[in-house]
Amino acid sequence: MSIPAAAVAQGARRVSNGGLARVFLRSLFLQAAWNPRGMQNVGFADAIGPALAELYPDPGDRARAVARHLEFFNCHPYMAAAIVGGAVRLEERVASGELPAQSVSSFKTALGPPFAALGDGFFWLALRPTAALAAAVTEPFIGLGCVLVFLGLYNSVHLAARVWLFAVGYLRGEGVVDAIARAHFASSTPLLKACGAVLAGALAARSVLAAGLPDRPFHALLVASTIVGAAALLPRVGVTRAVYAALLVGLALGARFF
Amino acid sequence: MLPLPPGGLLHLLLLAAIAALAGGLAAVERKGAFQFMVSRPLVLAPVLGWLLGDARGGLLLGVPLELLFLGGVNLGGSLPDNESLLAGALTAMVVPAGMAAGTGVDAPLAAIGLALLFPLAMFGRRLERASEYRNGQLMESAVVRAAHGDPLAARVNLRGLLLPFGAAAGICALAVMVSPLLAYLRAGSGEGALWALEGSWHAVWAIAAACSIRAIRDHRAPAIAAISAAGAIAAALIVGVFS
Numbered sequence: 092m093s094i095p096a097a098a099v100a101q102g103a104r105r106v107s108n109g110g111l112a113r114v115f116l117r118s119l120f121l122q123a124a125w126n127p128r129g130m131q132n133v134g135f136a137d138a139i140g141p142a143l144a145e146l147y148p149d150p151g152d153r154a155r156a157v158a159r160h161l162e163f164f165n166c167h168p169y170m171a172a173a174i175v176g177g178a179v180r181l182e183e184r185v186a187s188g189e190l191p192a193q194s195v196s197s198f199k200t201a202l203g204p205p206f207a208a209l210g211d212g213f214f215w216l217a218l219r220p221t222a223a224l225a226a227a228v229t230e231p232f233i234g235l236g237c238v239l240v241f242l243g244l245y246n247s248v249h250l251a252a253r254v255w256l257f258a259v260g261y262l263r264g265e266g267v268v269d270a271i272a273r274a275h276f277a278s279s280t281p282l283l284k285a286c287g288a289v290l291a292g293a294l295a296a297r298s299v300l301a302a303g304l305p306d307r308p309f310h311a312l313l314v315a316s317t318i319v320g321a322a323a324l325l326p327r328v329g330v331t332r333a334v335y336a337a338l339l340v341g342l343a344l345g346a347r348f349f
Numbered sequence: 350m351l352p353l354p355p356g357g358l359l360h361l362l363l364l365a366a367i368a369a370l371a372g373g374l375a376a377v378e379r380k381g382a383f384q385f386m387v388s389r390p391l392v393l394a395p396v397l398g399w400l401l402g403d404a405r406g407g408l409l410l411g412v413p414l415e416l417l418f419l420g421g422v423n424l425g426g427s428l429p430d431n432e433s434l435l436a437g438a439l440t441a442m443v444v445p446a447g448m449a450a451g452t453g454v455d456a457p458l459a460a461i462g463l464a465l466l467f468p469l470a471m472f473g474r475r476l477e478r479a480s481e482y483r484n485g486q487l488m489e490s491a492v493v494r495a496a497h498g499d500p501l502a503a504r505v506n507l508r509g510l511l512l513p514f515g516a517a518a519g520i521c522a523l524a525v526m527v528s529p530l531l532a533y534l535r536a537g538s539g540e541g542a543l544w545a546l547e548g549s550w551h552a553v554w555a556i557a558a559a560c561s562i563r564a565i566r567d568h569r570a571p572a573i574a575a576i577s578a579a580g581a582i583a584a585a586l587i588v589g590v591f592s
Contacts, residue, residue, distance in 0.1 A: 123381040124509030126484035127426060133488050136495075136503035144500070153500035161492050161503065165425065168384055207425070215422045220564045223391055223419055227412050227561070235404055237412075238392050245386050281567070288562070288570040292577025294416070295558040299578070300585050302551060314555045321559030322571065330417055330430070331467065333556045338464050341552030342545045 105183045106142045113141035115257050118175045121168050130165035135175065135199075142179040146186035156182070159192055166203040167210025172253045173267045174202050176260025198265060206271070213276045217283035218248055224290035231297065313344075351529035352449040352536060354402075364401050364445050365525040371397045372437035372521030373514040379433045380423065380477070381510045390414035390436035397437060398454070401444040401525075406454025410439055410462075416557035418470070420564035431473020434517055439466050441524035442531055449532035457546035458535050463553065465531075469520070480512045 106114075121134035136157050143160075147153040166174055181198055184190040226241035233240070259270045295318050303310035321333055328336075354360045375388035375397075386392060390411045398407015414436050421429030443462040447454040487505045494502035538546070562574045 119384075120382050120506060120510075122384075124484040124487050124506045125380065126481050126488045126509075128485055129488045130426075133484070133491055133503055133506045133509070136491070137506035140501075140503055147500075150500045151498050154495050154498045154502065157500055157502055158492070158495035161488070161495055211422070211424055215424070216566050219386065220419050220561075223389070223415050224561060226391055227416060230408070230412055235395055235408055238395055238408070241389070241391050242386065249385075284565050284567040284570065285573060287565045288567065288573035289577040291558075291561045291565055291570070292574035292579075293581045294561055295574060296578040296581035296585070298554050298558045299582060301554075314551065317552065317555035318559045318562075321556050322562045325559060325563050330556075330560060331471065333559075334417065334463070334467055334553060337552035337556045338460060338549045341460075341549035344545075344548045344552070 103183070103187070105186065106145050106179055110141045110145045111179065111261065114138055114175060114179055115172070115254070117141065118172055118257065121171055121175075129161065129163050131168075131171065132161050132164045135164045135171070135178075136160035138175055139178055139182070142182060146182055156192075159196065162196060162199075164199055164203060165207060167207045167214065169214055169249060169253050170206040170210035170256060171203075173206065173256035173260035173271065174199055176257040176262075177202070177264050177267050178260075180261050180264040202268070209271070209276050213280050213283075214249065217280045217287065219245060221283050221287035221290065224287055224294060228290050228293050228297070352451075352532040353529055354445050354448045361445065361525065361529070364441075365522040367400050368397065368437070368441035368525045369518035369522040371400055372434075372441060373518030375433050375437055376513040376517030377510045379431075379513075381513060388433040390418065390432050393433060393436045394440045397440045398444050401441070402448060403444045403454060406444050406447055407440050409454050410443060410459055411436060413554055413557040414439070416561045416564075417553075419561050420566070428474050428477055430470035431477060432470060434473035434476070434520060435466060435470040437517060437521045438469050438524040439463060441521040442466065442528045445525050445528040446531035446535060449529055450535045452535065456550035457538060457543045458531065460546040460549040460553065461534055462531060464549075466524070473517075476516050477513070480509070480516075483512055484509045 117138040117140065118134075121131050121138060123137075124133040125131060126133070139160055140157070143153050143156045147156055160178075177198060178195050181190060181195045185192050185195060222241050222244040225244055226237040229240050230237040255274075256267075256271070260267045263270055295315075298318065299311045299315045302314040317337070321328075321337075325333060354364065356363070371393075375393050378385065379388040387396070391414075392411070394411025394414065395404050395407040398404045398410070401407075414432060418430060418432035421432060423429055439462050442465075443454055443458050446462070447458055450458070452458065487508055491502045491505050494505075562571060565574075
């Protein structure tokens with residue numbers, strides 16, 4: 092079902108700012124009861140609860156609305172903020188009789204998968220590794236301060252994005268798609284990954300240098316070979332086997348068995 | 350007599366309580382609530398280390414663990430290994446062991462601890478799966494309650510946090526309680542064994558560096574990383590020659 096963005100945006104607001112704030116806070120627990128059948132459904136129904144309480148004073152109507160939101164729902168937990176905000180907006184119009192209840196369900200079903208793919212690519216596969224690598228590279232110079240580097244880099248983007256997504260979802264309803272398309276999530280992902288790769292290289296260099304360059308070139312060469320070999324073999328070997336193999340080889344080398 | 354932290358058994362029990370609380374909260378934060386990345390090894394290990402009395406020791410464990418699990422991603426229904434449970438338990442075991450042994454957290458302690466506890470990452474994944482099936486029961490109860498007209502049916506949501514909290518808290522507390530055994534092993538190791546264990550820790554770091562390259566899921570990543578590494582090594586050598 093297609094809902095004109097302008098029409099959604101023009102609808103009268105019926106949920107208070109306090110109600111919206113409570114919905115946002117509860118959306119931070121979206122995955123508390125993540126389950127294989129409904130995925131984030133319980134979290135979504137719980138998150139939107141404060142808005143439903145204002146829109147449906149009758150407990151029976153409210154329970155029916157809650158039941159509707161207990162349908163299957165899955166998205167990236169941060170990007171879902173936009174859908175939660177948009178669903179509140181649509182529920183306002185459903186409660187006033189302007190839209191059928193099915194429109195909220197259609198909105199959630201249509202936006203969940205593409206937003207999930209966008210969020211996975213940007214937050215999980217680009218921002219988090221890059222922020223962690225930046226922290227790991229700076230650790231020899233700033234020690235414990237690297238923890239703040241990681242949390243600062245990651246959360247300055249993540250928290251701002253989460254608040255903005257919820258706000259824009261609520262204010263624009265289905266028009267949130269246009270807003271997110273202009274936010275360059277997808278286009279900035281390759282750039283972030285490239286930064287991450289540069290940092291990963293610097294980290295590998297750190298390991299090689301720490302192993303003994305320039306005084307112990309053999310040690311450095313050994314570590315460099317291990318990094319290259321492991322990077323090539325990891326998909327087949329897996330992290331667990333690689334770690335135990337490394338522990339054993341390191342043990343043997345350290346004990347001078349070779 | 351097993352070596353204990355400076356305050357004796359009471360101190361050990363206090364550390365176990367602290368580790369249980371921090372480990373449990375981290376398990377909740379990892380997926381069920383907030384996801385501010387406080388439960389990542391890079392943050393959890395130094396923070397828990399600080400709570401237990403050795404933040405730098407926690408950092409020594411946290412950085413390589415973070416890199417080892419950098420590529421683990423929770424996509425849809427797939428579950429990665431549970432890096433937070435491992436980071437929490439490893440810190441909870443190694444930091445008090447370092448205090449008891451009088452060495453602080455060092456490479457040999459870290460290597461023994463990692464070898465003993467690494468399977469916890471996979472066990473944590475199974476635990477998470479069990480928790481998800483338990484959440485399925487919560488969902489069914491919510492659906493039934495909503496169908497019977499209960500407007501607060503979805504409030505069962507937060508109950509989904511109990512199992513991860515309890516399981517992680519118990520494991521972290523147990524890790525502290527067995528830390529004297531690790532301290533005993535460390536204290537009883539000869540010089541040769543300590544050298545060997547140090548070698549093991551360096552090898553783990555090499556694997557961690559390789560994992561960090563693989564974590565960037567982009568076909569250009571290995572080439573970019575190689576150029577960056579060569580440049581960094583060359584720069585370091587030049588600076589070293591001229592300084």
